[in-house]
Amino acid sequence: MRSLIHAKEALVRKRILVVLFASFVAAAAYGVDGRHHSKPPAGVLQKPNVGPGTPAASETVTTISSVGVQLLDPQQSFVSDGDTYFRYLLTVPGDFVASLSLPAGAVIDYVGLGSCDQAGGNVEATIYLQPADGSAYSTIADLLSSAHGSTTPCAVDYNPTALAYTNTQNSAQSLQVDIYEPPTAPVDGSVEFGSVEVWWHPSVSPAPGSPTFGDVQPGDFAFKQIEALVAAGVTGGCGGGNFCPTRNVTRAEVAVFIAKALGLYWPN
DSSP: OHHHHHHHHHHHHHHHHHHHHHHHHHHHHTTOSSOSOSSOOBOBSSOOOOOTTOOGGGOEEEEEEGGGOEESSTTSOEEEOTTTOOEEESSSSEEEEEEEOOOTTOEEEEEEEEEEOSSSOSOEEEEEEEETTOOOOEEEEEEEOOOOTTTSOEEEEEOSSOOOEEOOOOTTEEEEEEEEEOTTSOOSSSSEEEEEEEEEEOOOOOOOSSOSSTTOOTTSTTHHHHHHHHHTTSOOOSBTTBOOTTSOOOHHHHHHHHHHHHTOOOOO
């Protein structure tokens, strides 16, 4: 009798494991890894309004096009539009993924989601920060396509306000882009993914706790910028442990500063 009970318990445990395994496989197959937000903010159909102190001319736009992404689940299928190369999944839910390469110190202000989506809410773009040790990721930006309407079905959505997120480092972590089509997304080609834009500007690294030069103290207005030049190897000061911040700079010295900062010049 006892052996029969043990046998039944073993069968129940086996069935539970099978169900859990099947659930795990299904989640992996459809890219449902818990990363998708139930109600991400919808974008706005307009060119980004650049935040205070960040004029449009200083923004750099890094774009990931539809041909630069791949399927999270290689078992799924997608179609590329023959005219635009925009892509859409044949089974949903599902994800397109890509890596995002930005320099350390880049401040992400806006994310643009290019899609063809008349009804809205059928394409979601998310940027994640993933530590290299596999620990918990964090969400940097999450944007849902808005209703474009039939007049201009293919357009770009942007987050309405600047994110002001600083990519502090590239070592031991990576930036990842996920383009998600939810279970309600049409698979007849009426909804397509085109691109993800990342609008960013460079920033100066934080100042150290103690000064490098005796004549440039933390309270000085250019302390952070001077320390950044030192850390980057652009300047070593004027000698004697000083920077000489008020001394005139020759054209030759300017040439050295600029060439070191920009890494000039390598022939083709």
